[in-house]
Amino acid sequence: MEEKEITNLTDEHQEYVINMGPQHPSTHGVLRLKVSLKGEIVKSIEPHIGYIHSGIEKMCESITYPQIIHLTDRMDYISAHINNEAVCLNVEKALEIDIPDRIKVIRTIMSELTRIQSHQLWWACFGMDLGGLTCFFYGLRDREKILDIFEETCGGRMIVSYNCPGGLMYDIHPNFQKRVKDFIKYFRKILPEYDQLLTGNVIFHERSKGIGTLTKEDAISFGVTGPTGRASGFSCDVRKHEPYSAYDRVQFKEILFDEGDTFHRYLARIDEMWESMKIIEQLIDNIPEGPFAVKMKPIIKLPEGEYYQRVETARGELGVFVISDGNKNPYRVKFRSPNFSNLSVLNHIAKGFKIADLVAIGGSLDLIIPDIDR
Amino acid sequence: MDKIQLESFLKTIASGVEIKEGKQYLEVTVPSSSLHQLAKSLKEKEESKFDFLFCLTGVDYGTELGVIYHLRSTSYDHTVVLKTRTADRENPILDSVCDIWETAEFHEREVFDLLGIKFKNHPDLRRLFLDNSWGFPLRKDYVDDINIVTK
Numbered sequence: 334m335e336e337k338e339i340t341n342l343t344d345e346h347q348e349y350v351i352n353m354g355p356q357h358p359s360t361h362g363v364l365r366l367k368v369s370l371k372g373e374i375v376k377s378i379e380p381h382i383g384y385i386h387s388g389i390e391k392m393c394e395s396i397t398y399p400q401i402i403h404l405t406d407r408m409d410y411i412s413a414h415i416n417n418e419a420v421c422l423n424v425e426k427a428l429e430i431d432i433p434d435r436i437k438v439i440r441t442i443m444s445e446l447t448r449i450q451s452h453q454l455w456w457a458c459f460g461m462d463l464g465g466l467t468c469f470f471y472g473l474r475d476r477e478k479i480l481d482i483f484e485e486t487c488g489g490r491m492i493v494s495y496n497c498p499g500g501l502m503y504d505i506h507p508n509f510q511k512r513v514k515d516f517i518k519y520f521r522k523i524l525p526e527y528d529q530l531l532t533g534n535v536i537f538h539e540r541s542k543g544i545g546t547l548t549k550e551d552a553i554s555f556g557v558t559g560p561t562g563r564a565s566g567f568s569c570d571v572r573k574h575e576p577y578s579a580y581d582r583v584q585f586k587e588i589l590f591d592e593g594d595t596f597h598r599y600l601a602r603i604d605e606m607w608e609s610m611k612i613i614e615q616l617i618d619n620i621p622e623g624p625f626a627v628k629m630k631p632i633i634k635l636p637e638g639e640y641y642q643r644v645e646t647a648r649g650e651l652g653v654f655v656i657s658d659g660n661k662n663p664y665r666v667k668f669r670s671p672n673f674s675n676l677s678v679l680n681h682i683a684k685g686f687k688i689a690d691l692v693a694i695g696g697s698l699d700l701i702i703p704d705i706d707r
Numbered sequence: 708m709d710k711i712q713l714e715s716f717l718k719t720i721a722s723g724v725e726i727k728e729g730k731q732y733l734e735v736t737v738p739s740s741s742l743h744q745l746a747k748s749l750k751e752k753e754e755s756k757f758d759f760l761f762c763l764t765g766v767d768y769g770t771e772l773g774v775i776y777h778l779r780s781t782s783y784d785h786t787v788v789l790k791t792r793t794a795d796r797e798n799p800i801l802d803s804v805c806d807i808w809e810t811a812e813f814h815e816r817e818v819f820d821l822l823g824i825k826f827k828n829h830p831d832l833r834r835l836f837l838d839n840s841w842g843f844p845l846r847k848d849y850v851d852d853i854n855i856v857t858k
Contacts (some may be wrong), residue, residue, distance in 0.1 A: 340751070382835065382836065383835060383836030383837060386837065390821075390845065391844050391845055420831075425731075551809070553759050553781055554808055554810065556761060556809075556810035558761075570824065638729070639729060639730065639734075640728045640730065641762070641777065654762055654777075656766060665845075667764040669761060669762040669777075673813060673814075674810050674813070677810060677812065677813040706836060
């Protein structure tokens with residue numbers, strides 16, 4: 334805080350500045366928001382980021398492609414599998430390798446499981462941010478079941494590193510199909526409970542309807558993707574627009590709303606969980622036989638050129654842009670992270686609302702800070 | 708529009724640009740002086756409507772610094788890549804595209820922070836991740852004796 338603002342703290346007609354974070358519980362990471370207030374009304378928000386900037390893009394320039402995969406886990410650690418997939422797809426596209434169906438299907442199932450557990454965690458934390466502690470227990474209880482499935486097959490629970498260029502690290506566990514089917518059966522029964530607990534709650538409606546409205550034009554201009562963008566009517570689902578892995582052979586709906594407020598961002602994620610379950614159900618009984626990995630050269634060198642691969646993570650469009658000069662290390666890697674663009678819209682949509690609404694709006698953007706800082 | 712239509716369209720609205728068919732997208736190299744004008748007309752022209760800037764990358768090419776813009780149209784689903792370069796490594800200045808796409812504000816701050824490229828007409832050009840005591844880490848000539856071990 335600057336000195337002159339401290340002296341004016343008692344004057345309600347003056348703007349004063351408070352720091353929200355870097356250790357605030359609702360920012361879920363080390364994000365510091367410098368909030369200018371007039372009374373209780375937010376006048377402007379200035380995000381200060383970089384507390385956990387780890388220089389991943391610089392590190393990528395000195396390591397090989399299979400090593401990069403393990404760094405991407407640490408960006409958006411809640412949808413680690415999808416980040417891995419983006420790098421693998423990029424390498425496979427550059428080398429023009431045909432990937433067997435078995436790998437594609439397993440990757441898609443894993444991606445959708447990742448999406449469900451990410452939305453479960455988000456639902457748990459969002460409910461808690463708004464004062465419903467029960468949500469936290471419900472969400473984490475169910476998320477644990479997916480993490481157990483991951484643990485059995487991948488060895489890791491959150492940071493899975495299950496993909497490698499050319500396929501998967503190892504085959505799925507013999508129990509995998511049965512456990513996934515059990516989970517879907519269980520979760521189809523449980524998900525309506527989420528609605529009973531929070532979706533229909535009057536206090537929740539009061540705190541989320543009409544709060545932090547984002548128009549479609551602004552969503553496109555700010556580059557807001559994922560459920561946040563789709564709640565504003567911006568059709569940006571990469572799984573539909575540029576299908577990768579096995580998304581071209583499954584039926585699912587792109588969740589779109591026109592309202593663009595906090596409540597519809599919430600609904601978009603709840604509905605996405607239903608759609609993800611649909612996708613898994615279509616694939617889980619039809620995993621084709623075949624190898625779980627294609628044999629690759631021991632040292633992977635991409636041909637000279639530029640490659641861009643985009644995937645749909647739980648938070649939006651992740652882009653991996655690789656400039657290769659033909660060596661085993663990339664010349665330049667850029668990660669277009671969904672959270673980075675989603676954060677930039679926060680000042681625009683939270684202006685004019687109360688500071689308590691800022692917590693609701695921030696929660697509905699579902700920010701993961703290491704993905705912003707990279 | 709597909710790549711061929713896009714190419715002929717670009718030739719009608721811009722002169723002095725170099726159009727190359729890339730591995731995925733159409734790549735257009737623009738002199739830094741005409742970048743802003745071309746970007747503006749690509750967004751506003753009814754035929755192209757590139758309203759979504761989905762990636763903005765700063766690159767150090769060794770002798771030159773450059774910025775790559777990935778643009779997509781949400782109405783037509785076509786994509787184009789704009790590239791521009793500046794030879795001035797001491798004081799590289801490019802035009803900002805913040806007034807065209809709002810998302811550029813954060814992305815250009817990131818490029819300024821990590822590569823030291825300044826953007827003219829940017830509303831709030833400050834460092835984003837690092838503080839002023841750092842150099843520009845994504846430059847190829849960046850020296851860090853402690854953290855980067857060269858074999």
